[in-house]
Amino acid sequence: MTERDAEGQALDLRLIRVMRNMASALFGSLERDIDSYGLSAETFQILELLYNKGPHPIQKISDKFSIPSGSITYVVDKLEKKGYVERLPIPGDRRKTNVTLTGEGRSYFDNIFPKHAQTISDNLSFATDEEKLELIAVLKKIGYGISDRQGKGNENENRSDPLS
Amino acid sequence: MTERDAEGQALDLRLIRVMRNMASALFGSLERDIDSYGLSAETFQILELLYNKGPHPIQKISDKFSIPSGSITYVVDKLEKKGYVERLPIPGDRRKTNVTLTGEGRSYFDNIFPKHAQTISDNLSFATDEEKLELIAVLKKIGYGISDRQGKGNENENRSDPLS
DNA sequence: TTAGGATATTAATTCGTCAAGATACAAAAA
DNA sequence: TTTTTGTATCTTGACGAATTAATATCCTAA
Numbered sequence: 001m002t003e004r005d006a007e008g009q010a011l012d013l014r015l016i017r018v019m020r021n022m023a024s025a026l027f028g029s030l031e032r033d034i035d036s037y038g039l040s041a042e043t044f045q046i047l048e049l050l051y052n053k054g055p056h057p058i059q060k061i062s063d064k065f066s067i068p069s070g071s072i073t074y075v076v077d078k079l080e081k082k083g084y085v086e087r088l089p090i091p092g093d094r095r096k097t098n099v100t101l102t103g104e105g106r107s108y109f110d111n112i113f114p115k116h117a118q119t120i121s122d123n124l125s126f127a128t129d130e131e132k133l134e135l136i137a138v139l140k141k142i143g144y145g146i147s148d149r150q151g152k153g154n155e156n157e158n159r160s161d162p163l164s
Numbered sequence: 165m166t167e168r169d170a171e172g173q174a175l176d177l178r179l180i181r182v183m184r185n186m187a188s189a190l191f192g193s194l195e196r197d198i199d200s201y202g203l204s205a206e207t208f209q210i211l212e213l214l215y216n217k218g219p220h221p222i223q224k225i226s227d228k229f230s231i232p233s234g235s236i237t238y239v240v241d242k243l244e245k246k247g248y249v250e251r252l253p254i255p256g257d258r259r260k261t262n263v264t265l266t267g268e269g270r271s272y273f274d275n276i277f278p279k280h281a282q283t284i285s286d287n288l289s290f291a292t293d294e295e296k297l298e299l300i301a302v303l304k305k306i307g308y309g310i311s312d313r314q315g316k317g318n319e320n321e322n323r324s325d326p327l328s
Numbered sequence: 329t330t331a332g333g334a335t336a337t338t339a340a341t342t343c344g345t346c347a348a349g350a351t352a353c354a355a356a357a358a
Numbered sequence: 359t360t361t362t363t364g365t366a367t368c369t370t371g372a373c374g375a376a377t378t379a380a381t382a383t384c385c386t387a388a
Contacts, residue, residue, distance in 0.1 A: 027187070132176075258367095333387100350370095
């Protein structure tokens, strides 16, 4: 990789520091919000996935969120104990298990999601819509760049739902 | 807090998703780099602090990085066992303990920091300098906004080294 | 059939946090 | 003064959360 001159490097270090602080303030705030619903950021995202895209095999969830295979059982167990999801066998392949939202899980998410979305908007209210569009464009470019450079084995991934 | 219309809300959700994915790609990449030096993101940042700003009392470090008081002992222990830092009493207050870089810690950091800085530049190379400056401005604004709203008890913090 | 891989769980372990405790300082009361 | 009360600092030990490595079951293709 090409080396940067001292000045450019200093700019990069400044940017990474601002990013770290912003991320810590923003995601910290969102995590506290999610915590108030009795969930973790991780379990919230899993519920969100099931809510928006229906049942998923355990392994898909594990992949999507980079949760180790040994941990995903533990995580799904917790959600199952709370009554928000259930495990269902997948016909045709008895190795797989589908995770699906229960009625209770759905209505709980119906309840908390709008609140959380409002918290997100509150936290992002310090930028204008124009700035937000600019952020989306640039941050996407960076995220893509990094993921593509790494993912030398994932070329066939869903590019219509980028970075998802 | 004022509520957003559906369209604005959708923009916010888009932005937060892009931010999450970007952060996970970027910080994941940086963490893997740091991991290759046998450190965690947290311990790396502590070494960086001691390197740039000299010895710090344990409690300052604990505060700065929001590490619980029970955990900071554990973290400093690990760095001490590796020989990178040592604990020294602070004259005048026997409750406090200073954490300082050892010679070994300093030369180790001398060695790894330039490598890590290069990794940072590599990961940020997908944005132009102009875009980076724009990012710094907007992300700072968001980070400030969130921190200031929360920190109703921290008005007296160091604003010349913002969000640090 | 059999060999190899995919999927999920279990058990052991590691990691980090919390609550409680030990010590020291500082300020107010006696 | 000295005593008391409250607070700050750090560590300890018990605990829970999350990961790893090993295991059980199942599928696919040679």
